[in-house]
Amino acid sequence: MSTKTDELRELFLKLSPVTTFTDRQEAGVGDVPTDEEVDDTLRTLVAEMRERFGLGTPLDDDDLVALVRGFYAGESDATLADRFDVAVETLVDARLSLQLFRPDDADAPFDLRDLLRLVEADADDATCAAELGVSEAVIRRYRRVVAARQTAQRESYYYPLEFESLLDADTDDELSAAREADRELFAEIKD
Structure with missing residues (x-):
């Protein structure tokens, strides 16, 4: 108990003929x-x-x-x-x-900015594959990554931040760096 609580308890005991009491506690803000x-x-x-x-x-x-x-x-x-x-x-x-990302999600064999530019120009998988020199399967994989990151960014990473908060996750540095990289990537494409 806190010092204030102890002081109040002592004062109550001095002033009251009742020598025992039950202290009811309710869940407060910040409870786990x-x-x-x-x-x-x-x-x-x-x-x-x-x-x-x-x-x-x-x-x-x-x-x-x-x-x-x-x-x-x-x-x-x-x-x-x-x-x-x-x-x-x-x-x-x-x-x-x-909208849960791992660092290796962005480890593409090409610059993701190039894929993002092609996606924003409505290029299909075959065109992207030809332009970037990879298979269509690789394009589909990284297209999913780019789309998920765009959605997360549009939502200001609301859901990942909520998950982290609920689970008291200690991933702030890694995810903050990823979010900043996303902001830079998408801002560069938009300009």
Whole structure:
């Protein structure tokens, strides 16, 4: 108890003929939520994302909540894919749909700014592949990354920030750097 509480208790004991009392405490601002409360809030956020963005994934909302938890716990895509018994590519698509990014998502064999310019010019996969000297499969992969990052940026990274806050995730430096790189990348394309 705090010093003020102790002082008030002593004063009460001096002034009252009652020598015992029960101190009722209510949950206040800043209390740590339970795991169930966190999961409920994560489920609400995931459902909201599904409604807003049409998360095209075979994983249900409970799986997506577990994916968010696993991502912030540092689990790899392969580990998470094994847990949900899906292909790694399916897991990565779900992760990107949730606007959860890993540093290697941007490790393209070409400059992502070039892909972004082509995408904004409405170039199809074949044109992008020819221009950038890679396969269409590689273009599809990085097109998903660019689209997810654009959506996250448009939303001011609302959902990843909410996830981090709920899970008390310690990824501020890495994600802040990624967000700043995204801002620079997209600002450069728009200019």
